[in-house]
Amino acid sequence: MKKVAKTKLSELFSSMAAEAKLYVPALSDGIVNFTLWQEGLTVTLTALNVLVPPKKFFYPQTETVLKYEWGEDLQLEDFACKAGEKTILFAARPCDVSSFAMMDKVYLDEPPDEAYRRRRENTTVIALGCGEPDETCFCRSFDIDAAKAPGADVLAIDIGLELVLVAQTEKGEKLVSAQNGLLSEATSGDENRVKDEQEKIEGRYVTSVSLRGMMEKLDGMFAADYWEQLYKRCIGCGTCTFLCPTCHCFDLQEYAAGNRGERIRCWDACMFADFTQMAGGHNPRPSQKERVRQRFMHKLNYFPRQHGDYACVGCGRCVRKCPVSLDILEVIREAGGADDGM
Amino acid sequence: MAAVIGWRKKDFWWQSPVVFLEDPADAHRLVWDPFTIYSPVKFLLDWQERCNAKVGIFVKGCDSRGINRLLQDKRLERERVVVYGLPCGGKADAEKIRASFPAKEIKSVSLLGEQLVLAVGDKEERIAAEAYLLDKCLTCRHPNPVVYDQLVWEEVLPRQKADESRFARVQAVTSMASEERFAYWQRQFERCIRCFACRNTCPACNCRVCIFDQAEPRWLGKANDPADTLNYQIIRAFHVAGRCFECGECERICPAGVPLQEINRRLIKDMNEAYGDYEAGLDVTDQPPLGTYRGEDPAGFDES
Amino acid sequence: MPVTNEGFEPVIVAFCCNWCSYAGADLAGINRMSYSSNVRIIRVPCSSRVNPSFIIRAFQRGADGVLVTGCHPGDCHYHSGNFFTRRRLSVLKQLMEYLGIEPQRFQVRWISGSEGAKFAMVMNSVAEEIRRLGPNRKLRDVR
Numbered sequence: 001m002k003k004v005a006k007t008k009l010s011e012l013f014s015s016m017a018a019e020a021k022l023y024v025p026a027l028s029d030g031i032v033n034f035t036l037w038q039e040g041l042t043v044t045l046t047a048l049n050v051l052v053p054p055k056k057f058f059y060p061q062t063e064t065v066l067k068y069e070w071g072e073d074l075q076l077e078d079f080a081c082k083a084g085e086k087t088i089l090f091a092a093r094p095c096d097v098s099s100f101a102m103m104d105k106v107y108l109d110e111p112p113d114e115a116y117r118r119r120r121e122n123t124t125v126i127a128l129g130c131g132e133p134d135e136t137c138f139c140r141s142f143d144i145d146a147a148k149a150p151g152a153d154v155l156a157i158d159i160g161l162e163l164v165l166v167a168q169t170e171k172g173e174k175l176v177s178a179q180n181g182l183l184s185e186a187t188s189g190d191e192n193r194v195k196d197e198q199e200k201i202e203g204r205y206v207t208s209v210s211l212r213g214m215m216e217k218l219d220g221m222f223a224a225d226y227w228e229q230l231y232k233r234c235i236g237c238g239t240c241t242f243l244c245p246t247c248h249c250f251d252l253q254e255y256a257a258g259n260r261g262e263r264i265r266c267w268d269a270c271m272f273a274d275f276t277q278m279a280g281g282h283n284p285r286p287s288q289k290e291r292v293r294q295r296f297m298h299k300l301n302y303f304p305r306q307h308g309d310y311a312c313v314g315c316g317r318c319v320r321k322c323p324v325s326l327d328i329l330e331v332i333r334e335a336g337g338a339d340d341g342m
Numbered sequence: 343m344a345a346v347i348g349w350r351k352k353d354f355w356w357q358s359p360v361v362f363l364e365d366p367a368d369a370h371r372l373v374w375d376p377f378t379i380y381s382p383v384k385f386l387l388d389w390q391e392r393c394n395a396k397v398g399i400f401v402k403g404c405d406s407r408g409i410n411r412l413l414q415d416k417r418l419e420r421e422r423v424v425v426y427g428l429p430c431g432g433k434a435d436a437e438k439i440r441a442s443f444p445a446k447e448i449k450s451v452s453l454l455g456e457q458l459v460l461a462v463g464d465k466e467e468r469i470a471a472e473a474y475l476l477d478k479c480l481t482c483r484h485p486n487p488v489v490y491d492q493l494v495w496e497e498v499l500p501r502q503k504a505d506e507s508r509f510a511r512v513q514a515v516t517s518m519a520s521e522e523r524f525a526y527w528q529r530q531f532e533r534c535i536r537c538f539a540c541r542n543t544c545p546a547c548n549c550r551v552c553i554f555d556q557a558e559p560r561w562l563g564k565a566n567d568p569a570d571t572l573n574y575q576i577i578r579a580f581h582v583a584g585r586c587f588e589c590g591e592c593e594r595i596c597p598a599g600v601p602l603q604e605i606n607r608r609l610i611k612d613m614n615e616a617y618g619d620y621e622a623g624l625d626v627t628d629q630p631p632l633g634t635y636r637g638e639d640p641a642g643f644d645e646s
Numbered sequence: 647m648p649v650t651n652e653g654f655e656p657v658i659v660a661f662c663c664n665w666c667s668y669a670g671a672d673l674a675g676i677n678r679m680s681y682s683s684n685v686r687i688i689r690v691p692c693s694s695r696v697n698p699s700f701i702i703r704a705f706q707r708g709a710d711g712v713l714v715t716g717c718h719p720g721d722c723h724y725h726s727g728n729f730f731t732r733r734r735l736s737v738l739k740q741l742m743e744y745l746g747i748e749p750q751r752f753q754v755r756w757i758s759g760s761e762g763a764k765f766a767m768v769m770n771s772v773a774e775e776i777r778r779l780g781p782n783r784k785l786r787d788v789r
Contacts, residue, residue, distance in 0.1 A: 605745075
């Protein structure tokens with residue numbers, strides 16, 4: 001177990017940034033986001049979570065898929081095979097880290113998405129364990145331990161003046177040993193502090209929900225009255241979708257001009273009215289009721305049926321940011337307990 | 343009435359979302375507290391489409407101007423809505439409260455005159471409300487509903503400093519040099535995630551088919567490129583110019599903290615200076631500044 | 647298209663109203679008054695036809711400068727079109743400047759059908775202004 005003094009962090013960042021693109025949580029006008037590290041950037045370790053989840057490093061909001069040009073013949077430039085630069089992600093929270101394995105089930109399933117695969121391969125994830133969950137944190141309800149992050153390459157734990165670093169994978173070992181000169185050995189006292197932090201967090205949650213039987217309950221709820229009651233205040237924006245660590249739907253768009261063009265992949269939201277809009281004018285999800293139902297059925301029924309996990313990590317972003325306070329907590333509590341409507 | 347639109351309480355102390363009551367027996371669920379903020383006006387558009395019956399709606403001062411907005415834009419029929427007006431002393435900013443008090447221990451927050459009463463743990467804290475009100479409330483010039491069928495309680499006095507601070511942020515941004523200003527806006531728009539929460543919540547954004555939803559021609563691409571985001575921000579602000587009634591909801595609900603009021607109010611200030619003081623949403627018979635003209639209008643371009 | 651400053655030839659898009667400015671352009675041509683070939687004219691029935699989205703789109707698609715020309719206020723062929731143009735586009739111009747776009751990039755001028763010389767002069771001076779300003783980077787699409 002290694003450790004680094006918080007006062008030496010900028011030296012560590014400087015060293016890591018020499019090898020790779022380093023992203024750290026930084027504050028900008030009151031909002032914390034993963035930002036490319038540069039000399040002088042103030043890193044925020046106290047904010048509980050970043051606004052836009054780190055899924056964007058593997059599944060960016062906008063990416064070029066291919067470019068084409070018709071000259072004498074067709075020139076095609078594929079971008080998936082070029083994706084992925086060496087990247088280090090610092091201080092990803094355990095909830096967000098859990099989302100990576102979930103997304104892998106979609107994007108690495110045969111045939112794997114090449115751009116996503118390359119980005120995953122070229123990124124080293126350093127998780128930062130949480131000390132104090134917010135009232136909107138309910139990761140525990142999804143069996144996610146906020147003080148551990150099994151999917152991360154390195155786990156960092158805040159023990160006050162220092163961060164303890166635990167390498168958990170080969171990639172993590174490589175990173176830690178590359179930075180060895182700036183790190184010191186953790187003492188047994190430090191190790192006890194770590195254990196303390198990891199145990200204390202258990203009692204600090206104020207919000208929890210039971211997922212028991214949730215998926216099964218929803219099997220019979222497609223036609224339930226419940227959705228009729230729930231959907232009315234949804235304004236159909238993309239806030240929940242874009243801020244959700246596990247949402248992963250995309251659209252393909254083309255930018256064409258004359259004899260050349262570019263195809264891009266970008267985030268899409270099933271909350272948008274035109275998400276299922278078809279060329280002939282038909283929309284199988286004609287009103288917000290069908291769309292709201294879709295969101296929660298997908299996360300709490302379809303995805304777990306298909307992949308075995310609930311597509312939620314309890315990060316609380318939808319709870320905090322939804323303009324109308326329509327969040328997954330509400331649905332889990334009400335649909336989980338409701339029999340057939342309210 | 344087919345329904346009454348108001349607010350109810352939800353799990354957390356800062357959650358008082360909109361509720362649609364269809365059964366009079368549910369009336370006890372309605373609440374009025376420092377977090378009954380979300381403007382329910384735009385939902386009237388959906389209700390009108392869904393049913394022919396009347397709908398009742400509770401509105402604060404800011405919300406009520408949204409009713410006039412919909413009426414003036416011919417998107418709502420006055421006879422179809424019963425408006426219950428609620429004079430408002432201001433709403434609380436949960437973020438400001440969280441910055442000063444341990445959020446997990448707060449049980450409730452209520453407004454008592456000029457004080458906020460917080461139940462924190464097993465103690466009661468009384469704090470001067472003004473420091474914890476939403477920014478939009480501090481610049482509110484119309485706390486009393488401007489249109490209603492029934493005024494539920496006595497009118498309140500407008501905040502004294504509302505006028506002074508109305509254009510303060512606009513002036514601060516304007517005083518930056520051009521390149522510094524561009525860098526400022528780039529930094530703000532960089533965070534825009536193109537969720538369209540601002541457009542979806544705004545009563546002035548009430549086109550049956552929004553320009554940003556058109557696929558043919560595609561005025562706005564789906565890629566989150568800086569130039570296209572700038573395109574969105576310019577056109578969104580421009581399309582509400584002269585019709586925005588400064589409710590501040592767009593800025594308040596923006597998840598990325600884009601300071602939209604600094605853009606909306608810049609336009610209002612420019613139009614006030616060029617065409618005379620005008621406030622949208624007060625009189626449904628007036629002429630919004632971009633819907634009319636005068637021969638003697640100043641140009642801003644050459645007149646030779 | 648590379649966006650550099652050396653040998654930079656600006657692309658100017660000019661929306662010209664059919665009845666006055668386009669006639670003015672014609673007159674310039676008839677009188678052999680040459681004006682910058684950087685200017686691409688798009689004829690519209692009236693300056694008020696110009697939707698702000700046209701202007702932004704022109705910038706996004708590679709224009710370094712956009713010009714809207716119309717009849718003098720009071721002389722509009724459709725009586726009141728350019729009164730709306732005047733309000734609408736001065737509000738847009740101020741908004742764009744507030745957001746940090748250089749004021750010279752988007753301009754509005756009143757040019758009548760008999761002002762062939764003015765047309766040529768305006769086109770030339772705008773082209774020169776934009777040449778000195780350099781390529782439009784702020785509103786240009788990367789794709």
